[in-house]
Amino acid sequence: MYSEKVMDHFNNPRNVGEIENPSGVGTVGNAKCGDIMRMYLDIDDNGIIQEAKFKTFGCGAAVATSSMATELVKGKTIQEALQVTNKAVMEALDGLPPVKVHCSLLAEEAIHAALWDYAEKHNIKIEGLERPVNDISEKEEAPEEEY
């Protein structure tokens, strides 16, 4: 049911782990639906994301989208990282089954949550970043279509 890329990122997840004293950390999802993602970011003085790590409780797609999301934001500026949408994560993974689309939304939310934490810690405002929804189920249901 999963693409080769999804299986690759599930079997060999990139950037699993924690960052000590991260610039920002965000946790999204809830155990009720069976998916929790935590993303750690290390952002340098120039606003470049030097390091991204994750921990995820969830299905194969949840692990793969977390892994891909960390890969996609690494080396990016904050503004560039904001452009890493759920669609971008899905495309990079060669698609997800319809019932797993919400995992990619969670990955997008995890990036936003970590950036929000960074902004709060540094008392800055990141343009275009809204307070993340910590519980993905508060958001609208993901569209039931194949990407």
Add this chain to the structure above:
Amino acid sequence: MSKLIYLDNAATTQVYPEVLDAMLPYFTEHYGNPAAIYSFAGESERAVAKARKQIADVIGAKTEEIYFTGGGSESDNWALKATAEAYSSKGKHIITSAIEHHAILHTAQWLELHGFEVTYVGVDENGKIKLDELEAAIRPDTILISVMAANNEIGTIEPLKEIGAIAKKHGVLFHTDAVQAFAHVPINVDEMNIDMLSASGHKINGPKGIGVMYIRKGVKIRSFIHGGAQERQRRAGTHNVPGIVGIGKAAELAVANMEKNTEYEVKLRDHLIERVLAEIPYTRLNGDRTDRLPNNANFCFRFIEGESMLILLDQAGICGSSGSACTSGSLDPSHVLLAIGLPHEIAHGSLRLTLSEKTTMEDIDYTVDKLKAIIERLRSMSPLYEDFVRKNG
């Protein structure tokens, strides 16, 4: 894939070669329609009669009380919908349990949309139906109690005799979905006061697409599949003769080997349960420890999610199943695990392993070894485990 350890026998089973051998002539040689008048069809007719006897003998029924259907789900649908239809003048209330298979639950929900009331009786932490709640739920307009013989997920065997006695005392019909229990554990329809029973071929090393419904003489439910006059005008459709021969043969073999297989599987199952509970921390066994199907083990591993575990097990050549939301296509984990009182996050980390008499001790040890590594790996990347470790040092 080189290695294959099939531990999903509650989902379906391998057709025994003896069963297939018994079926084959009814595809190519004796392909006559048993309803036909010419002598060529006589062999088909006799084969169906023989299978009916084989099935009846498993549960202590009379042959004329056995009806062949297209499978367990059809039998369940028939039992509920046809009872509702036939007894609606007496009342429109049905009692079932919270942990039934979806073939019962979704049928009950459909009946609720069509003017019937359904009470879903709860179970205790081991998955046993609460008998006092069941009896208290009976009303003057209750027409049916439907409780499964054994649960398909957690393997708990329900107290059929006690349920049957309650049903009889109150003059209510009793149906049991015995798809998981039929020919696996002893069932006697008279001793247990069972009025209707559903069973399936492919759970007992028989073919898929064939099921059985036992209807006690005197129960007045009518046809559910309309058409020809087959099955005493109660179930239309040309007999699936090879399937019928297959389920009959499979049932006969299952009963003949029941004692031996039970003893063997229980030994393996208990070894599996003991090793997993001893060697993998933060793990619980779901289902009743003693009143459980001989081949069923069901665990919850905290801090991890079931689908990830199944994918990694699959890569090790092991077939299992999980009650996690991700494997069901919904956001909710198994209704059975929630009904026994587990919180969502623990229910998501469930694993069901169901053995067969072909499973070996070596298979079990290999599986536990792999499982330990898989759980460890998934926990190492789980934020829930990270939080737990931080909190508890």
